[in-house]
Amino acid sequence: MNKKYEIDMCSGSVFSKMLFFALPLMCSSILQLLFNAADIVVVGRFAGDNALAAVGSNTALINLLTNLFVGLSVGSNVLTAQYYGAKKDHDLKETVHTSMLLSIYSGVLLTVIGLAGARGLLELMQAPPEVLELAVLYLRIYFLGMSSMMVYNFGSAILRAVGDTKRPLYYLLSAGIVNVVLNLFFVIGCHMGVAGVGIATVISQTISALLVVRCLVREQGGIHLEIKELSISKEKLAKIMQIGLPAGFQGTVFSLSNVVIQSAVNSFGNIAVAGNSAAANIEGFVYMAMNAFYQATISFTSQNYGAKEYKRIYKILFAGELFVVITGTLLGNLAVFFGETLLGIYSSSAEVVAAGMMRVRIICSVYALCGVMDVLVGALRGIGYSIIPMIVSLVGACGLRLLWIATVFQIPEYHSLTTIYISYPITWTITLTVHAITFALAARKVLRQYKTIV
Numbered sequence: 001m002n003k004k005y006e007i008d009m010c011s012g013s014v015f016s017k018m019l020f021f022a023l024p025l026m027c028s029s030i031l032q033l034l035f036n037a038a039d040i041v042v043v044g045r046f047a048g049d050n051a052l053a054a055v056g057s058n059t060a061l062i063n064l065l066t067n068l069f070v071g072l073s074v075g076s077n078v079l080t081a082q083y084y085g086a087k088k089d090h091d092l093k094e095t096v097h098t099s100m101l102l103s104i105y106s107g108v109l110l111t112v113i114g115l116a117g118a119r120g121l122l123e124l125m126q127a128p129p130e131v132l133e134l135a136v137l138y139l140r141i142y143f144l145g146m147s148s149m150m151v152y153n154f155g156s157a158i159l160r161a162v163g164d165t166k167r168p169l170y171y172l173l174s175a176g177i178v179n180v181v182l183n184l185f186f187v188i189g190c191h192m193g194v195a196g197v198g199i200a201t202v203i204s205q206t207i208s209a210l211l212v213v214r215c216l217v218r219e220q221g222g223i224h225l226e227i228k229e230l231s232i233s234k235e236k237l238a239k240i241m242q243i244g245l246p247a248g249f250q251g252t253v254f255s256l257s258n259v260v261i262q263s264a265v266n267s268f269g270n271i272a273v274a275g276n277s278a279a280a281n282i283e284g285f286v287y288m289a290m291n292a293f294y295q296a297t298i299s300f301t302s303q304n305y306g307a308k309e310y311k312r313i314y315k316i317l318f319a320g321e322l323f324v325v326i327t328g329t330l331l332g333n334l335a336v337f338f339g340e341t342l343l344g345i346y347s348s349s350a351e352v353v354a355a356g357m358m359r360v361r362i363i364c365s366v367y368a369l370c371g372v373m374d375v376l377v378g379a380l381r382g383i384g385y386s387i388i389p390m391i392v393s394l395v396g397a398c399g400l401r402l403l404w405i406a407t408v409f410q411i412p413e414y415h416s417l418t419t420i421y422i423s424y425p426i427t428w429t430i431t432l433t434v435h436a437i438t439f440a441l442a443a444r445k446v447l448r449q450y451k452t453i454v
Contacts, residue, residue: 006162006163006164007020007021007163007164008163009021009081009085009163009299009300009303009304010085010303010304010307010309010312011309014300014312014315014316014319015319017300018293018296018297018300018316018319018320018323019323021163021165021296021299021300022165022292022293022295022296022323023165023292024165024166024168024169025160025165025168025169025292025295025296026288026289026292027169027173028156028165028168028169028172029288029289029291029292029295030285030288030289031169031172031173031176033281033284033285033288040052040055040277040278040281040346041345041346042183042184042187042188042197043055043187043193043194043197044274044278044346044347045346045347045348049270049271049274049347049349049352050130050131050134050270051131051134051193051194052274052277052278052346052347052352053128053131053135053270053273053274053277054131054134054135054137054138054194055134055135055138055194055197055277058122058135058138058139058142059262059277059280059281061121061122061139061259061262062139062142063251063258064252064256064258064259065110065113065114065121065143066110066146066149067248067251067252067254068245068248068249068251068252069106069107069109069110069150069248070150070153070248070251071244071245071246071247071248071249071250071251071252072102072106072154072240072241072244072245072247072248073099073103073150073153073154073157073244074157074243074244074247074248074298074381075239075240075241075242075243075244075245075247075386076095076099076102076154076157076158076161076240076244077157077158077160077161077295077298077299077302078161078243078244078298078302078381078382078384079095079236079239079240079243080092080095080096080099080157080158080161080162080223081161081162081298081299081302081303081306081382082302082303082305082306083095083222083306084161084162084222084223084303084306085302085303085304085305085306085307085309086306086307089221089222090222091236092222092223093222093223093224094233094235094236095233095236095240096158096216096222096223096224096225097225097226097229097230097231097233098231098232098233098236098237098240099154099157099158099236099240100151100154100155100158100213100216100225100230101230101231101232102154102232102237102240103147103150103151103153103154103155104147104150104151106146106150107146107147107148107149107150107151108146108147110143110146110147110150111143111144111146111147113143114139114140114142114143114146115140115143115144118136118139118140118143119132119136121139122135122136122139126263126266126267127266128266128269128270128273130270131270131273134193134194135194137194137195137198138194138195138197138198141195141198141199141201141202142198142201142202144202145201145202145203145205145206147209148202148205148206148208148209149205149209151209151212151213152168152171152205152208152209152212155168155209155212155213155215155216156168156171156212158216158223159212159215159216159223160295160299161299161302161303162223163299167212167215168212170211171207171208171211171212171215172208174207174208174211175204175205175207175208175211176204178200178203178204178207179200179201179203179204182196182199182200182203182204183196183197183200185200186199186200213225242386243381243384243386244386245386246386246387246389246390247381247386247390249390250389250390250393250394253394253398254393254397254398256398257397257398257401257402260401260402260405261401261405261420261423262276264405264409264420265417265420268417271349271351271352271355272355272417274347274349274352274355275343275347275351275352275353275354275355275356275357275358275359276355276356276359276417277346278343278346278347278352278353278356279339279343279355279356279357279358279359279360279363280359281346282335282339282342282343282356282360282364283335283359283360283363283364283367285331285335286328286331286332286335286364286367287367287370287371289327289328289331290324290327290328290331290367290368290370290371290374291371291374293320293323293324293327293371293375294320294324294371294374294375294377294378295378296320296378297316297317297320297375297378297379297382298378298379298381298382299382300312300316300320300382301313301316301317301378301379301381301382301383302381302382304316304382305382305383305384313379313382313383313443314443316379316382317375317376317379317439320375320378320379321372321375321376324368324371324372324374324375325368325371325372327368327371328367328368328369328370328371328372329368331367332364332365332366332367332368333364333365335360335364336360336361336364336365339356339357339360339361339364340353340357343356343357343360355417358417358418358421359417359421362418362421362422362424362425363421363424363425366425366428369425369428369429369432370424370428372432373393373397373428373431373432373435376389376432376435376436376438376439377389377393377435379439380435380438380439380442383442383443385438385442388438388442389435389438392431392434392435392438393431393435396427396430396431396434397427397428397431400423400426400427400430400431401423401424401427404419404423404426404427405420405423408423
């Protein structure tokens with residue numbers, strides 16, 4: 001490992017190191033979100049509201065199809081960090097090569113699913129008829145870049161596991177600049193509409209993937225990637241699946257609930273869809289900023305668990321929660337305060353801005369609740385608990401949200417966008433409470449392990 005980029009997670013100040021780890025990761029996550037934001041802004045401004053709705057209406061569906069495989073990268077991250085903390089180089093090497101080949105297989109499978117099922121899936125989501133053809137075109141082009149997206153996600157998960165969040169940031173910055181330039185060229189210069197932003201996204205994702213692969217190939221030690229040695233270790237694959245599948249399944253079902261919510265929003269017409277899409281994109285920046293501390297909590301907890309530094313796990317959780325509350329409260333309420341101005345970047349339509357503000361006011365003002373919930377999940381996964389937080393999240397957040405749409409939303413006097421959006425803070429509060437109880441019980445078991453060691 002290049003020591004210049006390494007953070008020693010198992011000793012020293014937890015607070016300062018988590019912050020230095022999370023800040024580049026926060027910037028990386030926001031840059032990754034900018035891929036989609038650039039698409040939405042450019043088509044909204046230069047290709048019209050229908051094109052904006054076509055691109056935006058795909059977000060929930062893309063997340064639904066990709067989250068299972070992105071969740072597997074969480075398994076790679078946890079396993080890599082644990083072996084790195086335990087200084088088991090042979091196991092580390094097998095994990096890296098298994099992870100990178102798994103990313104390629106995942107990307108190919110997603111491409112096939114996306115190309116074959118685009119129209120049928122969008123029709124199931126009740127995409128407005130006036131935007132269906134554009135949405136199908138964008139989705140099919142987007143999924144041509146799935147292998148690149150998966151390779152980048154798994155590769156950056158490996159680098160995060162050993163404390164490197166800076167180089168993934170540099171790679172995404174390079175790819176993000178290319179994405180914005182190509183968006184403007186294809187849409188304004190070539191008048192290609194949603195096809196142009198789709199192609200630009202695929203090219204930029206490919207650049208970021210190639211850069212992260214080159215980084216791993218040039219590395220020394222356990223995370224060195226040798227292309228000729230790419231193979232699947234059944235043992236490491238099983239462990240990645242054990243941790244990653246519950247995380248991915250949770251993300252998929254979360255996205256499924258969002259698809260149901262997107263379908264409910266679609267029933268209010270293309271203005272509501274466009275406003276919801278723009279607001280969700282703004283909201284995504286706040287989420288990604290908070291998500292950096294979820295990722296930091298996973299990596300720090302996993303390494304310290306692997307190194308048997310169990311005492312530090314409580315400090316890691318406290319630091320992660322403190323940072324995520326500050327970040328979510330500050331950025332969420334700034335999004336509310338500047339909401340109309342920000343939404344105006346996506347669309348010049350006053351109706352679209354008004355529809356978007358409805359979502360921003362309800363969700364962003366209390367978005368820190370979502371961050372608190374996620375950090376608790378990160379701490380649980382870091383100490384090897386992946387199925388329990390999955391079940392809690394599925395029942396608490398997804399199940400209750402779907403129940404809300406099936407019951408309260410169906411009552412005529414409550415059949416509104418406000419009713420849809422208020423389901424988010426209600427389900428976050430219930431779910432994070434159960435996660436806190438679960439972590440307290442799991443941590444007691446870990447402390448008992450510590451007492452037997454000392």
